[in-house]
Amino acid sequence: MIRLGVIGYGSRIHGMIDHVFRQVDPDLRVVGVLDPDEKGVRSRLAECDRSDAVFYGSLDQMVRKGKLDAIAVGTRCNLHSPYGVKVAKYDLPLFLEKPVAVSMRQATALERAFEKSKCEVVVSFPLRTSPLCQLAHQYISDGAVGSPVHVTAVNYVPYGVAYWEQEYRNFKITQGLFLQKATHDFDYLQFLMGAPIVRVSAMATWGQVFGGKKRAGLVCSKCDEQETCLESPQNRTRNQTSGTRSDHACLYSVDCGNPKTGWNEDCSSALIEFASGAHGTYTQVFYSRRDAGARGATVSGYMGQVGFDWYKNELTHIRHHAPFSGTERAGEGMSHFGGDIELGRDFIGVIEGKAKSRTPIEAGIQSVYACLAAKTSxxxxxxxxxxxxGA
Known part of the structure; x- marks a missing residue:
């Protein structure tokens, strides 16, 4: 039986434990928790953990008394790095949610903490481990495009309203959508291109769609514009658009932030240069809805082009110098396009000493460095x- 300790038992880590880790190892048990909301956490814990899980007041106490085999960190984003730094000294396998840091100070502290640590980390980067991305990587590695010279990547997020109506809009915690969202994409792009991102020029658009000056604390049920606002629960239901279809926080209130305090962007783009000399573009859009959803990349070189879209679940290979093109389809209905279960297999394999992490701490930190550069740019x-x- 794997004995898991959890720091910050939020909904994402709960889903990974209950529906992913246990799919790989049904006998895994949560034996220790570090979280101030014991009542809320116990209500979410699986029945097999609910009565036996012990809540601790400190990480050191949980490690010493819990006889842990591994640790998972599922706190809010601004606490990933501080707890990662603390866990590094225990040399236990660690599952760490992304982004692994939200500032340069946090990222460099995390890098220093792991320089001599034996703690093997599985960073929550499911796009890199998804079957479609792995297939694209195989094509590129096998010479399907020759040397990769250019990449175009897009992320049209059909559920982007979450970044204005949920806690994700708290800029102090998230530090914006390059760190929240692009951390996934910059990671898989570096994986596909076989080189790190070394230079970035980015642009963002703020306040053109969401955010505004409506009063703090406003929710739909207290607003006199429910009939005309496209984001009201009744209009979302009528128009079959994404987002919470019950009473929710206003997407146009001062609670969304402002230029002085910081706020999430409606959309952003980055021109990126790789260490290999290749370059590319990445764009993320957060007001897309319904069938506008798209996420994927097209990598090209002199010999050909490989492109894929996770929402379409397909990959296309075009040969530039032969009369052949082909399309392959991936399986459907898997969490994070099949990447979560692969992360679960990696984490259990690391704990059992049977596998190495495909998303190590260095990948998480390097992605944060690229995201911070894009944010600053x-x-x-x-x-x-x-x-x-390592520089």
Whole structure:
């Protein structure tokens, strides 16, 4: 039986434990929890854990008394790095949610903490481990495009309203959508291109769609614009658009932030340069809805082109110098396009000493360095060099 300790038992880590880790190892048990909301956590814990899980007041106490085999960190984003730094000294396998840090100070502290640590980390980067991305990587590695010269990547997020009506809008915690969202995409792009991102020029658009000056604390049920607002529960239901279809926080209130305090962008883009000399573009859009959803990349070189879209669940390979093109389809209905179960297999394999992490801590930190450069570039309107792990 694997004895797991959890720091911050939120909904994401609960889903990973209950529906992913236990799919790989049904005997896994949550034996220790570090979380101030014991009542709420116990209500979410699986029946097999609910009565036996012990709540601790400190990480050291949980490690010493819990006889842990591994640790999972599922706190809010601004606490991933501080707890990652603390866990590094125990040399236990660690599942760490992304982004692994939300500031340069946090990221460099995390890098220092793991320089001599034996703690093997599985960072929650399911796009890299998804079957479609792995297939694209195989094509590229086998020479389908020759040397990768260019990549175009997009992320049209059909559920993007979550970043204005849920806690994700708390900029102090999340530090914006390059860190929240692009951390996934920058990671898989570096994986596909076989080189880290070294320079970024980014732009963002704020306040054109969401955010505004409506009063703090406003919810739909207290608003006199329910009949005309496209984001009201009744209009979302009528129009079959995404987002909470019950009473929810206003997407146009001062609670969404402002230029002075910081706020999430409606959309953003980055021109990215890789260490190999290749370059590319990445765009993320957060007001998309319904069938506009798209996420994937097209990698090209002199010999050909490989492109894929997770929402379409398909990959296309075009040969530039032969009369052949082909399309392959991936399975459907899997969490994070099949990447979560692969992360689960990696984590259980690391715990059992049978596997190595495909999403190590270095990958998590390098992605954060690229995201921080993009964030700064968009804010300062200038090119930014990307710090490199180990430099």
């Amino acid at each position: 968009a804010e300062k309107t200038r090119f930014e060099n990307v710090r490199q792990v």
